Amino acid sequence: MSKIIMALDQGTTNSRTILYNEKGETIAVAGEEFSCQYPKDGWVEQEAEDIWRSQKNTMDAVLKKAKLNLGDVAAIGIANQRETIIAWNKETGKPVGKAIVWQCRRTADYCDCLKAEGFDKVIKEKTGLVTDAYFSGSKIRWILRHNIEARELANKGTLKVGTVDAWLIWKLTAGAVHATDVSNASRTMIFNIHDLKYDPVLMEKLDIPEDILPKVKASSGIFGKTDKKLFGHEIPIAGVAGDQQAALFGQAAYEKGMTKITHGTGCFMMMNTGAEAIESPSGLLTTIGWQIGDRVTYALEGSVFIAGALMQWMRDDLDFFTDVAQIEEMATAIPSSEGLYIVPAFVGLGAPYWDPYARGAMLGITRGTTKNHIIRAGVQSLAYQANDLIGAMVKDSGIKLQTVKVDGGASANNYLCQFQADILGVSLSRPKNVETTAMGAAYLAGLAVGVWTDMDQIKSFWQEDRCFHLNQSQEKVDECLRGWKKAVDRAKSWAKD
Numbered sequence: 001m002s003k004i005i006m007a008l009d010q011g012t013t014n015s016r017t018i019l020y021n022e023k024g025e026t027i028a029v030a031g032e033e034f035s036c037q038y039p040k041d042g043w044v045e046q047e048a049e050d051i052w053r054s055q056k057n058t059m060d061a062v063l064k065k066a067k068l069n070l071g072d073v074a075a076i077g078i079a080n081q082r083e084t085i086i087a088w089n090k091e092t093g094k095p096v097g098k099a100i101v102w103q104c105r106r107t108a109d110y111c112d113c114l115k116a117e118g119f120d121k122v123i124k125e126k127t128g129l130v131t132d133a134y135f136s137g138s139k140i141r142w143i144l145r146h147n148i149e150a151r152e153l154a155n156k157g158t159l160k161v162g163t164v165d166a167w168l169i170w171k172l173t174a175g176a177v178h179a180t181d182v183s184n185a186s187r188t189m190i191f192n193i194h195d196l197k198y199d200p201v202l203m204e205k206l207d208i209p210e211d212i213l214p215k216v217k218a219s220s221g222i223f224g225k226t227d228k229k230l231f232g233h234e235i236p237i238a239g240v241a242g243d244q245q246a247a248l249f250g251q252a253a254y255e256k257g258m259t260k261i262t263h264g265t266g267c268f269m270m271m272n273t274g275a276e277a278i279e280s281p282s283g284l285l286t287t288i289g290w291q292i293g294d295r296v297t298y299a300l301e302g303s304v305f306i307a308g309a310l311m312q313w314m315r316d317d318l319d320f321f322t323d324v325a326q327i328e329e330m331a332t333a334i335p336s337s338e339g340l341y342i343v344p345a346f347v348g349l350g351a352p353y354w355d356p357y358a359r360g361a362m363l364g365i366t367r368g369t370t371k372n373h374i375i376r377a378g379v380q381s382l383a384y385q386a387n388d389l390i391g392a393m394v395k396d397s398g399i400k401l402q403t404v405k406v407d408g409g410a411s412a413n414n415y416l417c418q419f420q421a422d423i424l425g426v427s428l429s430r431p432k433n434v435e436t437t438a439m440g441a442a443y444l445a446g447l448a449v450g451v452w453t454d455m456d457q458i459k460s461f462w463q464e465d466r467c468f469h470l471n472q473s474q475e476k477v478d479e480c481l482r483g484w485k486k487a488v489d490r491a492k493s494w495a496k497d
């Protein structure tokens with residue numbers, strides 16, 4: 001029997017496919033960037049077909065690189081950008097309108113109304129989430145209210161809606177399966193994380209019929225098989241998780257209290273809280289990490305909307321560099337950011353502020369400010385945002401952190417990791433393989449088809465590349481944080497009339 005696992009990592013800016021052998025080693029990687037559209041202030045959209053096409057291209061490319069075909073693969077695992085919502089016609093398989101991306105703020109007003117009537121408390125209790133435009137529920141409602149075709153299809157019973165995992169599963173199975181996993185469902189704002197079902201009270205409130213939603217399954221198990229006519233082989237899709245939960249799994253953070261920070265398009269700090277769904281009074285999210293068999297592992301999460309996306313903006317729109325690999329050299333070409341701060345609140349602020357009306361700000365500019373200062377302040381802003389989460393994480397969990405694991409595209413930047421360790425005051429451990437999202441999806445799939453027997457076996461695959469230790473005086477750290485706090489205060493509520 002084949003022991004090769006294929007992981008699909010469908011991120012906000014990149015689709016990637018990675019093949020792993022039974023030792024958890026990477027055989028081949030293929031990636032493709034695709035675009036986002038920003039049609040209005042705070043709106044973020046993608047083409048659902050671009051998501052699929054780029055993912056499919058990388059599946060083909062990775063097999064070609066490894067000189068294999070899909071028939072050589074034992075199982076497929078999927079990790080995906082979460083909350084992003086896609087609607088499609090189940091008869092034609094064609095998307096209806098654009099994918100509404102997790103960063104999109106178009107439903108901020110509606111979420112304000114829910115909060116004004118106190119319904120946010122009901123949402124928090126049932127879903128563990130803060131009431132915010134980030135989550136899928138208000139996006140689904142928006143589609144049903146503003147897209148006439150979607151409404152008509154829903155009335156006829158031929159509309160399907162789902163997060164990106166559900167869309168990929170639908171495409172891979174040629175429309176045979178409409179399913180998602182609990183970790184993705186836990187981000188919809190209509191899923192009850194305690195009884196593991198879509199919640200009738202929430203669906204009624206948001207006016208979302210259950211028949212358009214994907215069936216919710218455990219994260220490790222058979223979701224369906226690739227369609228033989230389209231793909232030539234029937235390969236089981238055996239593991240699915242939201243990308244942040246997959247990264248926690250890929251970091252082998254299986255014990256309560258283990259925590260990771262992912263610096264990708266956004267920045268996400270997540271702590272394994274075991275079988276306990278810990279409520280957060282401090283603006284963090286209680287969410288589902290994964291479900292294996294009947295066992296559910298919960299997590300506490302701090303979500304920051306813009307991290308690496310800031311660096312992409314500097315590359316693509318400001319032409320500061322051509323490759324993100326240049327950032328580290330440019331940021332360290334100067335000894336200090338000279339009091340410059342950037343608050344990358346392009347689409348508002350997520351945890352712990354939850355201010356959809358905040359907007360990006362750059363403060364402390366002087367005549368001496370250069371491109372390198374802006375880049376350095378940009379990198380520092382990633383660390384400051386993560387730092388805003390850690391205090392809440394420690395307070396809500398009661399667990400004192402010594403070491404946090406780090407991953408995601410931007411974690412390749414040593415300056416970011418060192419500055420992050422200095423600001424957080426904890427050690428930051430970076431694995432040799434920072435593709436933890438894809439690894440998490442692969443592990444979930446491999447466990448389901450017997451390539452790996454248990455999580456202890458997988459744990460042994462994790463290897464440290466480098467650990468960054470605190471190397472800054474408390475006085476300097478306090479000074480930096482004071483400036484950051486002032487800058488965030490200036491950016492808050494900016495877009496509110």
Ligand SMILES: Nc1ncnc2c1ncn2[C@@H]1O[C@H](COP(=O)(O)OP(=O)(O)O)[C@@H](O)[C@H]1O
Binds near residue numbers: 014264312326413
């Ligand atoms: N060396 C680097 N320094 C800073 N940011 C980086 C670096 N390398 C990549 N990035 C940023 O990381 C992001 C890509 O990370 P990735 O984990 O692939 O994201 P996603 O899964 O969200 O698509 C991009 O936004 C990019 O700007």
Ligand SMILES: O=P(O)(O)OC[C@H](O)CO
Binds near residue numbers: 010081
């Ligand atoms: O695209 P990423 O990797 O930054 O992840 C996006 C998150 O899943 C959004 O919640």
